[in-house]
Amino acid sequence: xxxxxxxxxxxxCVTSAALGLPAFAAAQEYTIGVSIPAATHGWTGGVxxxxxxxxxxxxxxxxxxxxxxxxxxxxxxxxxxxxDLVSLRDIDALVILPFESGPLTDPVRRVxxxxxxxxxxxxxxxxxxxxxxxxxxxxxxxxxxxxEYIHDRLDGEGNVVVLRGIPTVIDDERVEGFQxxxxxxxxxILDMQHANWNRDDGFEVMQDFLSRFDDIDAVWAQDxxxxxxxxxxxxxxxxxxxxxxxxxxxxxxxIKRVMEGDELVPVDVLYxxxxxxxxxxxxxxxxxxxxxxxxxxxxxxPLITEDNAEQYYYPDSPF
Amino acid sequence: xxxxxxxHKSSKRGTVxxxxxxxxxxxxxxxxxxxxxxxxxxxxxxxxxANMLTRSAFIGxxxxxxxxxxxxxGLDLSVGSMAAFIAGVMIILMNGVLEQFGPGLVTVSIGVxxxxxxxxxxxxxxxxxxxxxxxxxxxxxxxxxxxxxxxxTYLADxxxxxLDWNVRDVYRPVYxxxxxxxxxxxxxxxxxxxxxxxxxxxxxxxxxxxxxxSNEKVAEYSAIHVDRVKTLTYVMQGVCVSLATIIYVPxxxxxxxxxxxxxELEAIAAVIIxxxxxxxxxxxxxxTVVGAIMLTMIGNILNLTDAIxxxxxxxxxxxxxxxxxYLQRAAWRKGEx
Numbered sequence: 001x002x003x004x005x006x007x008x009x010x011x012x013c014v015t016s017a018a019l020g021l022p023a024f025a026a027a028q029e030y031t032i033g034v035s036i037p038a039a040t041h042g043w044t045g046g047v048x049x050x051x052x053x054x055x056x057x058x059x060x061x062x063x064x065x066x067x068x069x070x071x072x073x074x075x076x077x078x079x080x081x082x083x084d085l086v087s088l089r090d091i092d093a094l095v096i097l098p099f100e101s102g103p104l105t106d107p108v109r110r111v112x113x114x115x116x117x118x119x120x121x122x123x124x125x126x127x128x129x130x131x132x133x134x135x136x137x138x139x140x141x142x143x144x145x146x147x148e149y150i151h152d153r154l155d156g157e158g159n160v161v162v163l164r165g166i167p168t169v170i171d172d173e174r175v176e177g178f179q180x181x182x183x184x185x186x187x188x189i190l191d192m193q194h195a196n197w198n199r200d201d202g203f204e205v206m207q208d209f210l211s212r213f214d215d216i217d218a219v220w221a222q223d224x225x226x227x228x229x230x231x232x233x234x235x236x237x238x239x240x241x242x243x244x245x246x247x248x249x250x251x252x253x254x255i256k257r258v259m260e261g262d263e264l265v266p267v268d269v270l271y272x273x274x275x276x277x278x279x280x281x282x283x284x285x286x287x288x289x290x291x292x293x294x295x296x297x298x299x300x301x302p303l304i305t306e307d308n309a310e311q312y313y314y315p316d317s318p319f
Numbered sequence: 320x321x322x323x324x325x326x327h328k329s330s331k332r333g334t335v336x337x338x339x340x341x342x343x344x345x346x347x348x349x350x351x352x353x354x355x356x357x358x359x360x361x362x363x364x365x366x367x368x369a370n371m372l373t374r375s376a377f378i379g380x381x382x383x384x385x386x387x388x389x390x391x392x393g394l395d396l397s398v399g400s401m402a403a404f405i406a407g408v409m410i411i412l413m414n415g416v417l418e419q420f421g422p423g424l425v426t427v428s429i430g431v432x433x434x435x436x437x438x439x440x441x442x443x444x445x446x447x448x449x450x451x452x453x454x455x456x457x458x459x460x461x462x463x464x465x466x467x468x469x470x471x472t473y474l475a476d477x478x479x480x481x482l483d484w485n486v487r488d489v490y491r492p493v494y495x496x497x498x499x500x501x502x503x504x505x506x507x508x509x510x511x512x513x514x515x516x517x518x519x520x521x522x523x524x525x526x527x528x529x530x531x532x533s534n535e536k537v538a539e540y541s542a543i544h545v546d547r548v549k550t551l552t553y554v555m556q557g558v559c560v561s562l563a564t565i566i567y568v569p570x571x572x573x574x575x576x577x578x579x580x581x582x583e584l585e586a587i588a589a590v591i592i593x594x595x596x597x598x599x600x601x602x603x604x605x606x607t608v609v610g611a612i613m614l615t616m617i618g619n620i621l622n623l624t625d626a627i628x629x630x631x632x633x634x635x636x637x638x639x640x641x642x643x644x645y646l647q648r649a650a651w652r653k654g655e656x
Contacts, residue, residue: 039477042575048477167630191625194632199479199571200578204374208622211367212359225479225577232571236495237366253481318478 029064030287033085035078035096036276038071039318042225043197043249046273046319047097054277058284065284075103082107086114093117093286095279101126101169117286121279123170133286134296135279137271142301143174143222146246146269147181149303150218153244153266156185158217161209163195163202163226174222174248190216195226202229210237218244224251224268231264240264249273250304250312251319259309268304270312273319275299343647344593344609351616351639359623369502371619372612373494376504377402377563379611381582382589383515383604384559387552388456389590390519390602392532395445395553396460398560399582400467405437405564406574407471410480413490422485430490430568434561441467442557446550464583472576482572494569504566508608511562516604528552532599589614592643606647613643 034055039045048071055067068089072078078099085091094111098104098120105125112118112130120131150160162178165171175192182189190213195201202221209216210233219234221227227247234240240263247254248269257265278299286293304312355362381398388395413430420426445463449456474480482490496503519525527548530538539545568574591597592613593606617639621632 039472039576042479042577045475045477045479045576164629192629193622194629198577199573199575203571204370204618205622207370207374208367208619211364211370212361212623228573229571318476 030066030092031089032065032067032093032095032280032283033082033089033091034067034069034276034280035081035085035094036069036071037078037097037099038073042251042319043223043273046251046317047276049317049319050274050277051280054280058280062284062288065287067280072099075099078104079107082111086111086116091116093119093283095119095121095276095283097121097276097279098123098125105130117283119279119283121276132294133279133282135275135282135299136296137275137299138301139170139173139271140177142248142269142271143177143179144181145177145301145303146174146220146222146248147178149267149269150220150246151182151185151187154187154217156187158186159188159190159213159215160218160220161190161206161213161216162192162220163205163222163230164192165194165197165222165226167194171222178220178222195221195223195229197223197225199225199229202226203233204229206230206233207236210234210239216243218246221245221247223247224249224254227254227265234264249319252314252317255304255309255313258304258306259313261306266305268309268312270300270302270304272299272312274314341594341603341606344606344613344643347592347643347646348609348613348616351613351620355616355620355623358620358626362620362623367619367623369497369505371615372508373502373504374619375612375615376508377567378582378585378589378614379508379608380511380559380563380566381556382586382593382607382611383511384556385586385590386515386593386595386602386604386607387519387528388556389587389595389597390532390599391528391549391552392535392599393449393456393549393552394460394587395556396457396583397441397445397463397467398556398586399579400464400471401438401441401557401560401579402564402567402582403471403574403576403578403580404467404474405434405441405561406568406578407474407480408437409434409564409568410482410572410574411474413486414483417483417486422483422489424489426486427490431565434565435558438557438559438561438564439554440557441560442554443550445557446553449553450546450549468576471574471578475575477576479573479575482568487569487572490569490572492569494566507562507566511559512604512608519602519604524548524551528602529600532596532601534600585614586611588640592640592647594647610643613639 034051036047036051037044039048051069055069059066070081072081094116096108101123105127108118108125109130118131119133119135121135124134164175193205195205206229219230221230224247227245230245245265246267248271250268250270250272254265254268258268282293282297361367385395409430412433413426416426416429445460448454449459493503498506527543530543531545531548535545589610590607592610594603595601617636621627621635627635
């Protein structure tokens, strides 16, 4: 594999940052630091991809603005990154997708105290009023849209199994949204088990659901990685004809299936890793636009169907 | 302590007639299975049993290799990341040669061959650095664990590597098909276990593993090529990881940074549940096999019931693992000074 030039540049940036020699300090007027989790699973892989894409696009569009992206493997590392971004890179704005809300609230507050414009993405901080701008998907809405589709498709009556994500607030909000959408109908949730947004776990949990329940009408996998595991389990049991699967996020493999009109995966619900690009765009607007950029920007979670799938399809993205 | 640990100590005391050290894991397995049936009769369904045994094959095969490493006083933490890395390279390679050889047996054989070569190579590196470099196995394999994990992330650009659909169709039966009603992965598991059993108990190599694990210095003075034997255990571990990967890839046809996470700990847990001693000197292949099946069974049973909060799955697993090892150790701990 040939190392892409972005990686080389990034490596050079990190090295020079570490040596205390800011590479482009002189010419640029604004430096925006972007701090994101390392690509440890599919969705964060997508975040990394879209962050790099947005950096390239925005830097060529606005010569006065430069980005520096740092990725962290855990919350502690991310807190260190923030300190380095402030002291070594002298950033004017920070775009951060926090690893976890709790541990990063205070480090972000300290960045804010340096009069740096702060944009928080996806996972909100535990204390209000720190960030200038909050960009996020809507987890409750994501669950609700999924539940509503299953509700309508089954005419309000049937058996559903649910594969939950990693036990977190994100997962709880989605499940609450889902439950609120099917409340009062004759749709029964046979069981919910955690599949941790993971393919292998999705496969195994679904295998067990299939041997436990003879009558399943729909599967809410909540995540596209999980959904891919579920698809294999259903294929193995040869029960493709009796049920359908709803995932979530917008992985290209699933979007492709939706685009092609796959009966087993008729729709997907968007929770896009590209929201990091939205956040970077808006942060740039804070410096170049004459309109105010503050407040909250909540992305919708539209239902992706065969008709509109194409606009959400990124064949080059790793996710 | 040594490879001549008295096997029948418990019978001397006359009160306990079962030799828990040998049969402890089996007893625990039966108890767990009974629990499974009580919780949900679907547990005994043929499909469920087949699913469960097939699933346990990955950890089981890796754990058979780990039994050798641990018996000889070593440790390999890199197996999970190694599996992910090998799976990643296999997928890239098969996708790469697809155009030249078409979606047929040749392409799959190239993938399988590459997997074996990588497994042997990775195991050899772990072994040679540990023995010749005089570095603790824990540190060496902790290092390689990080290296393989980040390499697979890099290869996949942080996303997921997916095997071409046409190759998948050719390769798929390796995981999903059965021979004489028994899934192929279970056959592989059985083959690996029998081979491991013979190697560990009926060959000079096996006896050397016991001797080195008991006391490396004494083994060295007894003219055993300690470094060579130890390196060989890591190579065997690598081959086992490669075999496990060969049957893992056709299951979902993908590899990502999330593949094989924590497999190393599951494999070590399976080995210890089975009665092998973590500090070396004593190993049991069949115990390891039972240990691996037990670990999978716990997850399976938890999926078959909603009586226990999902958040507590880890607690249940932890308790069962500790109880299983306690059962197996309790009887002979009294016998030791």
